Amino acid sequence: MTDAVDLAARVREGELRLHELDDHADPDVAAAARRQLVESETDASLDSVGDYGFPAAAAEPNIENMIGAVQVPMGVAGPVAVDGGAAEGEAYLPLATTEGALLASVNRGCSVVNAAGGANVRVTKSGMTRAPVFRVTDVVEAEALVEWVRDNVDRLREAAAETTTHGELLDVTPYVVGNSVYLRFRYDTKDAMGMNMATIATGAACDVIEAETDASLVALSGNLCTDKKPAAINAVEGRGRSVTADVAVPREVVTERLHTTPEAIAELNTRKNLIGSAKAGSLGFNAHVANVVAAMFLATGQDEAQVVEGANAITTAEVRGSGSDGDLYVSVSLSSLEVGTVGGGTKLPTQAEALDVLGIRGGGDPAGSNADAFAEYIAAGALAGELSLLSALASRHLSSAHAELGR
Numbered sequence: 175m176t177d178a179v180d181l182a183a184r185v186r187e188g189e190l191r192l193h194e195l196d197d198h199a200d201p202d203v204a205a206a207a208r209r210q211l212v213e214s215e216t217d218a219s220l221d222s223v224g225d226y227g228f229p230a231a232a233a234e235p236n237i238e239n240m241i242g243a244v245q246v247p248m249g250v251a252g253p254v255a256v257d258g259g260a261a262e263g264e265a266y267l268p269l270a271t272t273e274g275a276l277l278a279s280v281n282r283g284c285s286v287v288n289a290a291g292g293a294n295v296r297v298t299k300s301g302m303t304r305a306p307v308f309r310v311t312d313v314v315e316a317e318a319l320v321e322w323v324r325d326n327v328d329r330l331r332e333a334a335a336e337t338t339t340h341g342e343l344l345d346v347t348p349y350v351v352g353n354s355v356y357l358r359f360r361y362d363t364k365d366a367m368g369m370n371m372a373t374i375a376t377g378a379a380c381d382v383i384e385a386e387t388d389a390s391l392v393a394l395s396g397n398l399c400t401d402k403k404p405a406a407i408n409a410v411e412g413r414g415r416s417v418t419a420d421v422a423v424p425r426e427v428v429t430e431r432l433h434t435t436p437e438a439i440a441e442l443n444t445r446k447n448l449i450g451s452a453k454a455g456s457l458g459f460n461a462h463v464a465n466v467v468a469a470m471f472l473a474t475g476q477d478e479a480q481v482v483e484g485a486n487a488i489t490t491a492e493v494r495g496s497g498s499d500g501d502l503y504v505s506v507s508l509s510s511l512e513v514g515t516v517g518g519g520t521k522l523p524t525q526a527e528a529l530d531v532l533g534i535r536g537g538g539d540p541a542g543s544n545a546d547a548f549a550e551y552i553a554a555g556a557l558a559g560e561l562s563l564l565s566a567l568a569s570r571h572l573s574s575a576h577a578e579l580g581r
């Protein structure tokens with residue numbers, strides 16, 4: 175502690191910068207010194223922030239200027255039965271949230287999915303993208319660049335391959351806007367979410383393009399990727415994993431466990447998730463997929479800003495069968511779910527344990543299968559959440575549920 179007090183004093187006197195403390199002390203002492211400083215300059219007490227349960231050194235690749243950790247309550251929903259391309263069997267879903275009623279809702283949805291025989295889930299498209307923007311003189315040069323890229327994808331693939339063993343360049347799609355050319359590189363990043371991998375590999379490919387053409391790189395990311403911003407390109411073309419889950423719920427399960435009818439849910443889905451979302455100009459044609467994506471991202475060490483893309487989802491609901499005997503078919507399709515079971519925050523102790531709950535920590539065999547299974551579990555959780563919330567709205571239980579569980 176004396177070390178921490180001394181270090182904080184040296185920062186206060188202008189001798190050291192806040193971010194240089196790790197060069198003078200081990201990461202836990204450096205964090206304590208920063209807390210000292212912040213406490214002395216604000217009215218805050220940081221006792222709880224400083225009471226974290228892992229060595230600060232473990233978080234070195236994840237954060238700078240660390241002062242401690244925030245703790246978010248984590249629970250489990252399920253188990254939920256999943257018939258996936260990579261995921262198979264029953265799994266508990268780890269969710270970290272502060273929203274009361276969310277776990278109860280997903281848990282109810284999981285029990286309904288199980289009563290219906292489980293969810294079918296498949297990853298239908300995969301690939302992490304990075305789209306640099308190049309300046310060219312005019313449209314003639316733009317066309318020349320596009321042609322060069324088309325003829326030299328193998329050279330770009332080789333340059334990318336020198337930077338990664340797991341990553342593989344799949345394709346490059348050009349977009350021209352006047353004298354700006356955007357090249358959307360798409361990679362198979364196996365079990366990594368892949369944003370560092372794709373960025374580093376694209377940097378190497380851009381060096382080749384600049385050496386061989388008249389184009390000048392303006393930025394390694396030209397926003398057509400599109401990372402961490404709402405964007406139709408991700409909803410249409412996909413980014414990360416595109417994954418779809420569905421289930422056919424017998425009518426009696428809907429009435430007994432969800433207190434409503436297949437017809438009411440189908441109508442609600444059309445008027446709320448489809449028409450309401452269209453009128454709002456929303457990219458999310460769903461009820462609360464973001465809730466499940468965010469809670470599972472937080473629990474498992476994903477990049478939380480990518481909930482923006484993860485929530486690009488469409489929920490459909492229809493009555494299957496005739497007359498008053500029909501069952502309820504519900505699907506949810508997440509077009510751009512960016513997940514990894516290696517890299518990022520996945521190695522941090524609590525996050526790694528949450529991945530163990532799903533049985534998918536680290537690299538899969540074959541490579542990529544763990545991240546595929548992870549995407550499928552999230553989609554199954556999103557399906558459960560949609561089923562439960564739509565039912566609560568149809569049966570007018572939403573406000574009472576939140577009054578009871580969320581306050």
Ligand SMILES: CC(C)(COP(=O)([O-])OP(=O)([O-])OC[C@H]1O[C@@H](n2cnc3c(N)ncnc32)[C@H](O)[C@@H]1OP(=O)([O-])[O-])[C@@H](O)C(=O)NCCC(=O)NCCSC(=O)C[C@@](C)(O)CC(=O)[O-]
Pocket residue numbers: 273275276277278279280281282283285431432461462465559562563566571572575579
């Ligand atoms: C709260 C329920 C589930 C009650 O629903 P219920 O059917 O009255 O509950 P129940 O007591 O009959 O229990 C049914 C099942 O629910 C689960 N369950 C029930 N209670 C718990 C609990 N304490 N802890 C864990 N699980 C629980 C559990 O699976 C249980 O089965 P059991 O295991 O007993 O056989 C229901 O009313 C519900 O799901 N409401 C919806 C709540 C919800 O989805 N909130 C999400 C957040 S809303 C939001 O953020 C987005 C929004 C709304 O703004 C988006 C939009 O615009 O649409």
Ligand SMILES: NC(=O)C1=CN([C@@H]2O[C@H](COP(=O)(O)OP(=O)(O)OC[C@H]3O[C@@H](n4cnc5c(N)ncnc54)[C@H](OP(=O)(O)O)[C@@H]3O)[C@@H](O)[C@H]2O)C=CC1
Pocket residue numbers: 337338339340341363364365366367368369370371372373401477514516517518519536537538541542
């Ligand atoms: N740079 C950027 O622009 C951005 C970065 N981020 C951040 O990027 C990080 C995630 O990047 P990401 O590339 O996923 O992670 P990492 O940067 O950690 O890269 C993944 C690493 O895991 C190795 N690896 C080992 N086994 C496997 C396997 N089975 N499948 C895939 N890779 C494996 C890879 O080796 P090898 O490459 O040799 O194959 C690579 O070194 C997050 O921290 C995120 O917040 C987020 C947005 C933008």
